[in-house]
Structure formats: C-alpha cells, structure tokens
Amino acid sequence: MKIDIIPGGVTAAAGFKAACCAAGIKYRGRTDMAMLLSDRSCAVAGTFTSNVVKAAPVVWDRQIVQNVRAARAVVINAGIANAATGETGMAMCRQTADFTAKALGIPADQVLLGSTGVIGPNLPLDRITAGVTMMKQTLSNNLEAGTAASRAIMTTDTVNKECAVAFELPAANGQGTVKVRMGGMSKGSGMIHPNMCTMLAYITTDCAIDSALLQQAVSDVVADTFNMISVDGDTSTNDTLLVLANGAADNEPVAAGSAAFAAFREALFTVCRTLAILMAGDGEGATHLMEMKVTGADTKEHARTLARSVVGSSLVKAMIYGKDANCGRILCALGYAGVDFDPAVIELYLVGKDDTLCFYRNGCVQAFDEDRALAILSEKEIRFCCDMKMGSAEATAWGCDLTYDYVKINGDYRS
C-alpha cells in the first residue's frame, strides 16, 4: 500500500477544523492555545505518560479514551502543565471541558484536554475560557489553521512539527477505493524521554475505524516511534498521544487483520515516526539529530533497549556536539543497557551520507581516518549502526546532542 506524504497537519483530514489564539497563559506576544474540532464524533485512542505523577489533563483524557471511547474536540494550552495541582487541577479540567462543550454544542465528556509547561502553578481559568471563546470564532479547515495550531502548542520548541499522509482504502459503498487522509502535530523539546513524554501529539484521520482497532494500531506503532526518542531522559508528567478518527473519508470501516488495517497502521507509523524524529532533532539546545540503529539483536525488545541506551547517554550526546569520534562511549552505553551480548563479535559503524567508517570490530576499537570521521560528524544528522550478531531483530532510536544551550535553557526555565 502506497503512503503519500501530503501538505498540512491536523486539518489535512476531512471534517477537522483547528484554531489558535494568544490567551496570555504565560507567554507574551505569541499564541498559546489551540483547539481541534471534528464535524462528527470520532473514535479515539491514545497513550499517556508512564510517570506516576500524572498531570490533570492526562487523567482527564485517559478516562475519555478508556471509557467514553469517543471525542469531538481537543483544547490545548502551552505555558502551564496543570501538573501537581491536585483537586484544583482536576476541577480546572472539568470547568474547561464544560465551558467548551457549551460553547461548541457538544458533550463535555467528548472534550479532550492537553497542557504543557511549568509543573505546579494553577491554570488561569478566566484566560482559558476567554481563549475558547476567541478560538470558536476562527475555527477553520484550512491547512494554515492546522499549522497555526501546531505553533501555538510550542514551549521551548524552535520549530513547529506537523506531518500528513494520504492512502487508498476500499470504499464503504463497495465501488473501488477512496482516499483517506491522516495528519498530526506534536510539540516537545525538553523533558523528552517518552514512555510516553512533555510530548504532546495529536493525530487526526478521516478513516472509518473503531476505537478498539484504533487503540491497537496506536499501541503497535508507538513502541517504535515516540517511545524511541530521547532528549534528556526525563519522562514528563504530561506526555500524551491522541488519535481521532472521524470516518469522513467514507471508506469501508477497517476490519481487524485486514489489508486495510495493515495500510492504516503503516500510515500511522509514518506520521508518528516523522513527528518523533522532528522532536528529537529539535531537542532543547540541539544542533544535531542522532540516529542509533541496532541490528542483529536476539529480540526486538533488546534491540530497542540497546538503541535507546546510546541516544540517552550524556557522554555520547556531548561528543556529538563536539564532533569528537570518541566511539568508546557508544560501546560503553551499549554495555550498560542491561542487555547481554558478546563484545568480541559486535560491529559498530558511523554512517554518513556518502561515507561509512567502522569504529569497532573483533573486540577492538578500529583505527580510522580522523578527517573522514570529522566530515561525517559535521553533518546535521549523525547515524550509528551496530550489528549485535545474535539474531535478526532490529530497532532505531533518535536523540540529539547535549549543548551549552540545553544547560542555558534548563538552568532558568521558569523565568
């Protein structure tokens, strides 16, 4: 099944509108609230932070995903995380959802919420509700409205993150195929080590698919996409991935185990991976995207663990910033991942656009041309590949370098 990349984000799929506004939650002179609205009720699926300390909107959304299994709208704010806010935080969620439901004429238990920003402070409810009122006036299905929404949910992000795809599925009326669209936006730059992270990601599709199958697709793809990136090893209190499917494409509803489900999952994988890599490359202070591919592992889970260990290593991250081919650090990070392997047989490579260097083989760090290594390490995207020589499982993780700017950004975040 062919997956085409198309322009746009959350408004690429039929039946979805977006809006944003400058609600003055924390930042000045920029938009900081976004809203998504579907013209009909959507099947909804999602995954949320594994952090024991869960933000109020995470608790709110999870209840909807698990029990209501349907949604019409999403309201998101940047600047304040509504985390560690106790009962007051939950009350903020209820009041925001009630206000939004009344304003849009939809059920309150179909209003999803998202927050990102500083942990601790309470949301200014008056500004939130004023923002909802403003956004109701400007809801639009233009691609530009989706892009503007993706900008409004940024915190320390330096670029907005969106992506959309189109693919064909059998039509509901049995006559040939129809075009199905899927698009998403995400934000995330620090506190990024999703499991799930303050990663927020919202994906919309006009595909007809029920919420149970949608959840299965989400669970299938998240392990190899959002859960394979790390900026700083800190798993946020607010991580949220939500997927809304409204069926506006009029495809034959996707059935379990069908070719259509495989195609849908492939499309979802493409969107999630693209958004995940955009986040890793835009890590706080980052100047390089790092990709670690592990092949020849005995199990998929071991491949993932090994790849994640390397992109999470402070020493590997600092060496990439310094363009220093100190490959022993990669070996070291593989070694403490908690997965057993034979250091005498594995092979480690630095892979550039037009050149490849062997760093380690036969139990020894290899001699390599420092100029060639420097040339590869000067590329914007740095790739390492390690063959564990144990089996055929593989996984890829993405991260970024550790820079002065990461320290600067996080040494004084609240002010």
Place this chain on the structure above:
Amino acid sequence: MKIDIIPGGVTAAAGFKAACCAAGIKYRGRTDMAMLLSDRSCAVAGTFTSNVVKAAPVVWDRQIVQNVRAARAVVINAGIANAATGETGMAMCRQTADFTAKALGIPADQVLLGSTGVIGPNLPLDRITAGVTMMKQTLSNNLEAGTAASRAIMTTDTVNKECAVAFELPAANGQGTVKVRMGGMSKGSGMIHPNMCTMLAYITTDCAIDSALLQQAVSDVVADTFNMISVDGDTSTNDTLLVLANGAADNEPVAAGSAAFAAFREALFTVCRTLAILMAGDGEGATHLMEMKVTGADTKEHARTLARSVVGSSLVKAMIYGKDANCGRILCALGYAGVDFDPAVIELYLVGKDDTLCFYRNGCVQAFDEDRALAILSEKEIRFCCDMKMGSAEATAWGCDLTYDYVKINGDYRS
C-alpha cells in the same frame, strides 16, 4: 564503636607503601601512574562494573578477587582505559603484572591492575614498565606518598580524593584492643553512574579479616555508597573498587557476625561514603553537590531507586546549576523512577543549612518564598528530602549539577 577520621589515604594503614610517577601515558607535566604495595599478602575483595563491555584490567582483577583471593600490589594508570582492546589488552595486563612481579619479587597473580581514560587505544607497554621501575625506587609509607598516588590517578577530576579512619578491635593476643586503620583513594568525575563506574577506588586496611568476610562487607556497603552517586548516568567500562586487608594491626581476626565485623563494616561504610560524596561533588563541570534523601519508602530498594532517579535527572541537575526552584522537576523524576507511590500524600522539602522549605504537599506544589529558596540553592551543597509516607525504608543518593563546563569537557575529551 567509635570511628575516628584520621589524616591520609592508602598509606594510613600499617604495612602499605605507595608511589607514583609521570610515565607519559597521555598527559604531559603531571603524574599519571600509581603503585600500592603491601609488605605481606592481603585478603582482597572488590566489586566491578556491571557494564557488559569490561575493560581488560577489570577482567584481570576480577579473576584475582574471585580465584586467587590474595594480593600484594596494585598498579594503576590514568589516560588510557585499556578497554575495547581485545586480546591485546589482556596481553598488556599479563605483561604489566609479570614485569611488576619480577621487579618487586612477588607473585604475578597477586598484582592487581587499574586503568582509566580514553576507551580504545592500546597502552604503551614500554612506558608502563618504565613507570613501574621508577615507582619501585620511591615506594614509601608516608602519608604524602598516598596523597601523591591519589593525585596521579586523576583524569578530569579537579581535586584528589582520599580519606582514612581508625577504630579499635580486640587484639590477637587477647590483651585489650589494638588500633586498626583503614584508608582509601578514588578518582572519578565523568562517566560516573557506578553500578559499579570510571570510578576507581582503592582501600587499604591493616585489619586482619579473611577475603570472604571482606567481600561480604564490601557488598554490604557499596549499595549505599558508591552505587548511590551519579554524575551523568553513564556506567563506565572500568569501574573498580578494591579493598586490601593485610592484618598488620594484629587484631584478633574478624569473625562473621561479631561486633568486630559490625565495627569493620561501619568503618568501611564511612570511608566508602566519604570517597563517593567527594566524587559526586567533583563531577565534571560541577558547581554544586546534590543530595537526595528519600524517607518513608516501603522497601530499601525502592528508596534507592527513587533517590537515584532524582540525582540522575538532567532537568534537576540543570535547575540546580541555574539556582531555579523548579520543584516540579524533582516530582517528575520521582514519578518516572519505576516505583509506585501516591502523589497525593508525599511531601518534598528543600533543606538548607539554616532553613527548610516545603516544595510539595497534599498533591500540590506549595507556594514558597523565592528569596529563601534562592538563598538555599546558593549554598554549595543542595539537599532535598522526600517522605513517601509508605513505610520506614530510606536511602540517600548524591549527584551534582549539569553545567556548561560538563558539555565543554565532554565535547572534546580525547584531544
């Protein structure tokens, strides 16, 4: 049993000599090799890195600790780690031990080895053996010789690390007590997340104790000392803790389960904790020591895991550098530690020398006086305390802040 802190390090105990020299392994204009020699065979115990990729000297020493259970000397070099060096690296160990054994007239299988520095390059054997020859001439039991040795094993450390204690044990002749001494040195600044780390630590004692009991004492204390510090989350290929006990104090040999064993373990705990905290406070680029104490946990292991998660968080470390009381980050790091707890009941405090602030209680971040927080965060040693309200287990972990200098040091380590 009273434990007195006394001056000195590895030569504080009777019967131990030390020496060092500038062997030119990597650095110029400084000492980079050290040697310890006991005047008689010692019981030996130790723990080593859990990294799958183990440096050659780790493999060498572990074999001696597990099978020979006796040692006379230790030869250590800084600059090159002799890790990821395959069979060549093991041959270097054999040749260094053989040369040292012949020079000192001791068995080669009682020569322990230690290396720290860059992973990958081979050791220059000619310089190593020349260094051994030089050091043989200057072996001394002066306290100064121990201090000089602790300087010679430094890499990115900014201060040398040593510590010694004295305590009384029943005399071997049954007549009252004798004074027993124990002293140690360590190095470690980056790639510090011992489990074990390139942490090297060497402790000598003139106590009479067999190697099995010595190993039990080491295993008992390491979990709450060296394994509770973290600089950057990277567990090295070379981490080594060795304890040598030569019996020169003429105490009645320590018996299992005795009050003497409890006293010995307490002394070892004091030395190990002191050296561990010195390493955490001298983390690469660090300007603050961070202490995280977890109380009221349901199990000791959960208390350790929670405390370690906080001192390992990049965001907590950056906030300490910035003196920013962003307490949500501590809560977040507790939350992703992998230990279940109730966020609604835990209490989190910032503890200064003369002031204490409550950061979090009743499920909410508390309002606090920013000036008082800034005053506490401006102290050199920063302490947090969290009561989990689940039981009575507690643990303390130590780390340091994340600074521009950490990035600078590790962006260009090899050159």
